[in-house]
Amino acid sequence: MNLKFVINILGFLLLLTGLLMLSGIPFSIYYRDDDIPVLLFTGLGTALLGFIVWFFTRDNLVKEIGKREGYLVVTLGWLIMSFFGSLPFVFHGSIPNFTDAFFETVSGFTTTGASILNNIEALPHGLLFWRSMTHWIGGMGIIVLSIAILPLLGIGGMQLYQAEVAGPTKDKLHPRVQETAKRLWAIYVLFTLSETVLLIFGGMNLFDALCHSFGTLASGGFSTKNQSVAYYNSPFIEYVIIVFMFIAGTNFSLHYLALKGKIFNYFKDSEFRFYTLFIFLVVTASTLYLIIHNNQSVESSFRDTSFSIISILSSTGFATVNYESWAPFFTEIFLVLLLFGACAGSTSGGVKMVRYQLLLKNSLIELKRLIHPQAVIPVRQNNKAVHSDIIAKVGAFVLLYLFIFGIGSVILAITGLNSTSAMGAVAACLANIGPGLDATGPVTNYSSVSELGKWVLSFVMLLGRLEIFTILILFSPSFWKK
């Protein structure tokens, strides 16, 4: 194990974290807020610590990392950034309790968007900007992780995407990962800026527009307003966010190909078609319900349902309405939606469409196999046969996911939440969505969850964000052998 390089990378990440903490200071200066010393002190301190670690591990460095180093860097990276990232909130006193601050920051870096803040608007602008910035950094990390690193590691069937962009197939993580990352980040930045411009055009100020764009593209969901996006009461803003949430839930490899002119690749991708069709069906049915039963206008029904449903599926978690109040059974519908997720290779969390799609195909093909037991009938995805090993891997992932959901729900119920709230909270944190159901639902937040519950949910957010295995593998004895 090349631990030295692991520490070196972590030092670099810490340096970056520290410097980015300073990014909100211009806003604090403009709005005359009181958080400038805290951000300056914590940001520079973190950066300095990171620099020292990086500097003293930089000599004679073998810049090669294998898979095991990869797992370690990813998990420790998210953990350390969340720890240091939470310090400004504690030092400033706006989130005095460390558990709360850590929960909020893990929620940020994992692009979950679950909040314990009862009064978001009371926070100074520099801290709010940092809060949204954690989303944006997390989203960057996830894009690289899910398109360039996880396929190499072969987690949960993601090797399906191995050939698409990343290229390298050897045991070592190639320098080409860097190239891929740069391209994808360029797209990510481009989308973020486009949304920012549109939101300003729709009436937001620069600060809010940036923060909401960060929250959208990272499929995070932190807003700068207590009422989330509902605050703006602007159909235009809502439509802009709907479109960009949908984009954030799409495989970024497809965006990359589209920008190179291959715009029809979107619809050549089986997962994207499934994702689009799924949204279309659920939105249409819900819209019709709102029009007929709740006497809402066609336009506002469509806007409300598509906003809420895409927000949940893309794992963003912005809210404009309380969908649980549409009808009692929407609680159940949203519980199911909380367990889906959008496309692999996007910033969205959760199981993701492609995994369900593969398993669903496998279940249906099983019917054919039962009728023709001698025939070998493979699952096909994008016109390629998928080996049963990969189906078994995907099954292993989904089962573990649902197990963690079950165990987590029981623990959260024991800490005092009712059944619906507990399941909603765990489903929403595991899929990095944010708002759960009932007591943890879209019109409330996680402040009422117990101390233990917050730690469990923080762990669950990390598990979900890092596709479970990345973290669990560190607990496996054979990981540490040799």
Added chain:
Amino acid sequence: MNLKFVINILGFLLLLTGLLMLSGIPFSIYYRDDDIPVLLFTGLGTALLGFIVWFFTRDNLVKEIGKREGYLVVTLGWLIMSFFGSLPFVFHGSIPNFTDAFFETVSGFTTTGASILNNIEALPHGLLFWRSMTHWIGGMGIIVLSIAILPLLGIGGMQLYQAEVAGPTKDKLHPRVQETAKRLWAIYVLFTLSETVLLIFGGMNLFDALCHSFGTLASGGFSTKNQSVAYYNSPFIEYVIIVFMFIAGTNFSLHYLALKGKIFNYFKDSEFRFYTLFIFLVVTASTLYLIIHNNQSVESSFRDTSFSIISILSSTGFATVNYESWAPFFTEIFLVLLLFGACAGSTSGGVKMVRYQLLLKNSLIELKRLIHPQAVIPVRQNNKAVHSDIIAKVGAFVLLYLFIFGIGSVILAITGLNSTSAMGAVAACLANIGPGLDATGPVTNYSSVSELGKWVLSFVMLLGRLEIFTILILFSPSFWKK
């Protein structure tokens, strides 16, 4: 397709159903009930119809059935028996609504035990006996199905058990199935009689003892009392039922081997160990909770928890206490338990332990595979390597199971149940348990469910009982080709 033989078998099953309807008449005579004419008329009518069908299809019969005929017989058999079995309730007027009567009878034959009766004790003894008898017949059917037929059909990984008792591996269902069935039924009858004797010894009359033994061994759960087993208020009776529910949840192949002297085979079986360990852990934890938090005595805590937990896991559904009142979070714990089930090859329903065990092993081994991607590390069960094809089949089953659970819950929620009740009802009916949660929980029944909801749940009971694929395959176009 040898449709003639299919119809011939169905005729025979109908003849049997009709004759067995008469079995409760002696009790009606003894208790001077008013259901004798109805039972006599419907029983003989059904038997006559069955006889006619059987008689006129018996000439030149090719007594060979392939897999496709197997699927058809099983599904139609359960359906037809449930239809005719419900008639006495309708004709007598004790369950005037056909939907209700059909629900109650499907619930009986599928050994679910979900009831729509608000006052069970108002029913005459002959009908009550028939109601419990449907359990017993269903249980008999299930034992043969799960040990002798499903492994041959290879549904959801059940071919694992192919070699254990059944023997034949060719495409045709061999006459040896009959031999296997006879042996297993002998054990089933033996256990039923043993329990009956013990229950009489514990203070029940013959009628109640028989009915409760039918309900136990079939893992059904219909009681003759409104309060279920709580009515007797007898620790002895409760312990007897606990033991036999546990037995009913065990693979009957193991009982068969044990009676041949190989008593230690129980603990050589990996699934049985998992089943026992699982029960031990959940019962111990819950017992400690009741002792500490609810100030219950050690003995009654142990009795209440083991009764309730084994009742749910074995998919019986008898009740002695309202476990949802132990603490709010027990609702969540029991929701998880509702999704488990006991051993394959038992009369219990649900996913069953072995499937979860295989998938869980596969998920954990996946960690090793990620560390050593070149190595082939198979899942092992009972010291044998399990091929990844079978893991994929098991995954297909479990995923489909959970999908049906999800979709069913949404539909039931739309028909008016709250989220917890809807999930509880679908989980309990899909696993053939009986009592769900909250409005469909152990202290209430299914009478408040809407008409549509009852039909959906009836279908769900059949789907669960026949391991999903047996029914779904009939909707597959390729089943009917050639």
